[in-house]
Amino acid sequence: MAGRVAGKVALVTGAGSSGGLGQATALRLAQEGAHVYLTDIDRGGAEARATEIGHGAIGLAHDATSEAGWQAVLARIEQDHGRLDILVNNAGVAILHLIEDMTLELFERQMAVNMTSGFLGMRLGVEAMRRAGNGGSIVNISSVGGIIGLARTHAYGASKAGLRVFGKGLAIETAADGIRVNSVHPGMIRTQMTAPLAAPDPVEQQRRVSAVVPLGRMGEPEDIANCVLFLASDEASYVTGAEFVVDGGMTAQ
Incomplete structure (x- = not known):
């Protein structure tokens, strides 16, 4: 049975x-059949x-704040597969x-790593997708901090809110190309x-979490991965310019 991507x-x-x-x-996408490249400044x-x-996944060094770094990674991917x-x-x-x-x-530094990297990825990623002519899906990992204000998160929140709104505008520009842009x-x-x-005492930790999360638990990375998988797949072919909050009800209060 073919995977979802x-x-x-x-x-x-x-x-x-x-x-x-x-x-x-990356694991979830690979499990569902994608050819996955993982990048990080830590090669x-x-x-x-x-x-x-496994699943043929490839890890590459990549400074996401560098335009040249993005160009090198995308060139490698296009050399291997001809598209993104x-x-x-x-x-x-x-x-x-x-x-x-x-x-x-x-x-x-906060803006460079969170917002500038996203800008470069979206600009150069769109160029690569347009060259291939097959459409595509861009998913920006934002945060609840990009929607609501939290103490000590003003700069972090600004960078994540920037990803959210930048992506919405880009979704309108790229709709005719079949390129969808969403945020998680x-x-x-x-x-x-x-x-x-985290609190050293499990009971205290649970109390802290339950005080702010209606579902009463912290989320797992797989909860985010599953949402990204949906947006990356053809199941979300009519979804663009949207935001998906995965927070156990935290921002519903």
């Missing part, structure tokens, strides 16, 4: 971290995650500070990025 060519950025959203997403991490995934069908802009960092501690250097907004997901928020 069988034969499609996918690029997932920021996929070098063990147990991260990028790895889970060793990207290659290790690709080996763990799925782009998941997942590369990101969370620099969380009170405003008095948020320096210009930190702010610019994770809530409290169990990854290395959210590990510092």
Whole structure:
């Protein structure tokens, strides 16, 4: 039985971290038949995650804030397969500070890794998809912080909100090309990025989570990967310019 993205060519950025959203997403796409490229500024991490995934996945070094870096990765993918069908802009960092501690250097770093990388991916990814002429799906990994305000997340939230709105405008521009652009907004997901928020006592940790998440648990990377899979597949052929919140009801309150 063919997979839901069988034969499609996918690029997932920021996929070098063990147990991260990028790895889970790349695995899910590979399980459903895609030719998957995992990229990360950490070459060793990207290659290790690709080996763990199997299914012919390939890990590449990639500074997502560099235009030349994007050009090199896309050239490799087009050399191997002649096209790009799925782009998941997942590369990101969370620099969380009170405003008095948020320096210009930190702010610019936050925007570069989260927003500039997404801009470069969307611009150059669209060019690659247009060259192939087969349409495509771009999924930007944003955050609930890109929709609502949270303490210490002003810069992080601004970068994630930028991905959300940039993608909406691009969806209108690329609709005629059959290129769909959507965003996914994770809530409290169990990854290395959210590990510092954990409490040492399991009971206290559960109390904290239940206080803000109606479903009463943290999400797993696979919860995000499943949403991305839907958006990447032909099942979502009539879905573009949309945002999908995967947060256990956190922002419904």
